[in-house]
Amino acid sequence: MQTTAAVRGLSCTACGESADPGVERCPDCGAVLVVDYDADAVESAADCHPFPPEATVSIDEGATPLVAVPDLAAELGVESVAVKDEGRNPTGSLADRGFALAVAAAVERGADRVGTPSTGNGAQSAAAYAARADIESKGFVPSRCPFLNKAMVNVHGGDMHVVEGRYADAVEAFAESDEAFASVAPGHPFRIAGATGLALELLADREWAAPDTVVHPAGHGETVVGLQRGFALAVDAGLADAVPRIYAAQPDACAPIAAAAADGAAEPVPVDHPDTIVGPLEVPDPAAGTAAIDAIDATDGDGVAVPDKEILQAAVDGCELGPEIGATGGTAVAGVRALADRDAFASDDEVVLVNPVAGSKEADLLRSHLMSLGM
Template sequence: METTAAFTGLECRDCGAAFDAGEATHQCPDCEGVLDPAYDYDAIDLDREALASRPFDSLWRYEELLPFSRESAVTMGEGATPLVDCPKLAAELGVERVLVKDEGRNPTGTFKDRGQTLAVTAAAQHGATDVALASAGNAGQAAAAYAGRAGLDSHVYLPARSGFTNKAMVNVHGGDMTVVGGRIGEAAAAYEEGLAENEDWYSLQTFVTPYRHEGKKTMYYEIVEQLDWAVPDAICYPTGGGVGLVGMYKAANEFRDLGLVDDRPAFYAAQASGCAPIVDAYESDRDVHEPVESPDTICGGIEIPDPGASPWILEAIRETGGGAVATDDPDILDAAIQVAQHEGLEMAPTCAAAASGAWELAERGAFDGDETIVILNTGTGNKEADVLRSHLMSQGI
């Protein structure tokens, strides 16, 4: 494999075992736990001046802190998304500053591109010919796009409720798509059957591949640089599987430990009330979630009733002094519309859970008034514009 100098291999989050990245490709061979890319941080020579001298052109500008080099990457220039100042939202929340990290500007319109550029690069380096995953929609579209760029065949399992844009673009990118009746759980079951029947398929599934959270951690690197190396007080993130949240938590520890910054932000997991296993675990002071038996939310991207990395998510929000918050679907849709009308930014319903969560936190008195809050908009609103317009029409607008 073509890896960067400081990348040392993979470590299991559960049992602590270490593995060579050329041999271990997915979950821990010993306990099936989540594998996490590891580095010799003492070998990393990276400072603010070095980063300032580089073009702000893609997430691969941080290659010292990634497993693979820019030259070996399957990339479309993902990352380097804008951090948009939102003064009206700041006034409404009663804080000093609100900024939206607008991941809708990525190649396929969501932050899933950050994870798939790493995961598909790993697949290509492992000699894969076919990649596969189950997805609520956006990750499947991104996987098909990056697989196509790498010359790999992709097999994407989507629930019937996935949006038209995701389904259409999986096909447009050349993906083999299977639409499954029901929700993400049914799609995941069908994917598992397909994987069992095709031993040559390489999984791109969340936390099965070790690399998707590694790509998403770069959101935090960019946020801090875009704030001129000031660490925000809080980051609100729409949380289903929590891949981006644990990735950013890892990145916050890395930047602090490398001496690039002194602090970490408080991370807040925002969920929909109809599927809030992290919120329930947080409020019950548990270290692991209990699966939601009957999930029901319009926010399909975060309707994850059984998130496999919940201990890591709960660690991230507790260790940073953050928390977890759930809001109802109508409030989430209202938040998406309010952001669009007041600031011009387009948030899909799933993503707007972070904005709705920030409003709820402000109403609860979680903020003192002098904070800088970053809200993650993980995907563009025009993928589900029909949902937002229908909500407006139901209000007679």
């Protein structure tokens, strides 16, 4: 596989073994792989793009704004709060950074079809990038997947299997499928690499001054892993001088990563009966969960679990103070409030929240919350 000079290969997050960029999991131990970068070859955020121009698949993802939210900083009693608005990606979610790379990797390996299970946004993004690369895609989504995601998968010409039940059922249908496709499922090393790009871009937005804290609403934990790798890479490359603490925020009704991190456990415990209104985060058995907990620990971060009701209120409050966020992004706002309540921050802390999904994509959830308040 053709990669840039910055890429040395893949390495395993569990056993450290090296692997070829063409594989999906560690051939030795089966754990999640990440891209292993040569820090000496990284002098800017763009340098961590793993593929040369001729092998790139892009709809101009990234370059999202870091929006200052001073009213939230005042409420929390910290120096600054900014939202990295990943809703402003091509299909309205952070997933685009990962699928741009994972689809490019699949094309490089000669695939003419990619497949993934998804709570919704991933299937939409996979279909968009596959269409852009002129290959086919197949998404496995649960019946509760939002209409918007299902509609846009079809609009992009993607194939879709709507699996009766919840996300775990979609994962099972994906695993049991005998259809031919290259897997771009959660935990894919190049999906994680999308978040490494996010980390470097976020630092570049701040002229390489690392924030003290990043709060991210976690699902599979891919972004948590990629962020930590990116921050560490920036330090190794001499671009930044510190790695921010990473906090994984999750709905308390489905918080396998946040609960394990908070308990000091090494691995997430799969959630038997997940039931949160925040569909994109209803991931009971996260693909990169163990690696995410390691990443959180490496940054001296933590997990924070918050109730759905606080998440929805935080989303609405967030929309009044800063950029549009939905229930998914509201999980970061509710999380940062819970962290402030337990005195996790100093008064001079600079805090970045990641908004993974455009607020407009989750308008129905926010409106029904207002309805429940009689508004």
